[in-house]
Amino acid sequence: MKLTDIEPFKQIKKRFNRRNFKKRLVKLELFTEVIPDGVVLLDERYLIVAANDSAQRLLGLPDSAIGEPFEDHVKVPRLRNYMRGEAANKEPLEFTSPIQKDSVLESRVFDVDQKSRAMIIRDITTLNRLLTMRQSFVANVSHELRTPLTVVKGYLEAMTDPESSDDLRLGLIEKLVAPVARMESLVQDLLLLTRLESNPVPPDMHEVDMASLIRNSNHEVQGLLRKKDTLTIDCKTDKKILGLPKELHSVCVNLISNAIRYSPDGAEIVVSWEDAGDDKARLSVKDHGLGIAKEHLDRITERFYRVDMQESRGRGGTGLGLAIVKHVLRRHNSELKVESEINQGSLFFCEFETVERSLR
């Protein structure tokens, strides 16, 4: 069967004169070749009448497949049954690519007329990955909230027990502070991360004096420092950058508080702001703490990824700090770099273009 024998084509042909029809046909052919979705046209015996480039690529169909049975070339039994079933109102079929085992494809089948069917094939690997990520994100958030909630519930039950003494009740009220604070910082981090991911970078970037911003962040983390810890701020340049002060502040606070939290008592932390040549300046936070093994370095900026869950929770972490840092830096055309060695310490750093360079 020829493409032009199909009923919808005949109707189009009726509406246009011969010349226009040819032009439209060429355009249609071009269109089917450029769309990323695969289109396969099948006749009543499921022989392939036509297949665009994308269909050939997604299903591994050779040019010679035209005119031959679809099933001879695509050996996916589920797709075969789906293709032969009722076309109307059918849910799309998801199946593993016959030529690439880690790709997921989706197919839909439509009746073109009584004698032919069109099959549309889409690569949904990325979409599937995003859905899985969303599901695991929701599962992670629920899990993170459940732990402090269970603690709060337990304390409240003990408090409402008529047998509990007033002294015990007072003691329990104090114990509620930590899990409630934990839930609060988790919710704050989640809201910030969502804002960073969904809001575009605002057009009004400010000129930011990084040296004073770093000094201000230093004040905020003072409460985390233990008696023997030392935190040195070393600003060697007064270079300014264009940026969003609140977001840059959260970068500094997250990196410095991690340096404190993942160092044993007597931590020595140095935060520097220095010239990095070529109209660039570098922010770095160095500690001599626990360090991070190589195999974790690529993953620590993923949401909720921790090298050691107990360690992070015990130190008041939400698992979102470095994900926030990564997003903020991306919004400032920068990226987080890490050098670390187990039990030797870590160096987190990033470079920014200075105002002069950004305005050029």
Ligand code: ADP
């Ligand atoms: P958390 O709230 O758990 O600290 P982050 O996103 O800030 O979450 O960090 C992710 C993980 O990276 C931490 O759980 C920890 O394992 C590791 N990490 C981050 N900063 C440091 C550091 N300075 N030293 C050692 N490990 C670190």
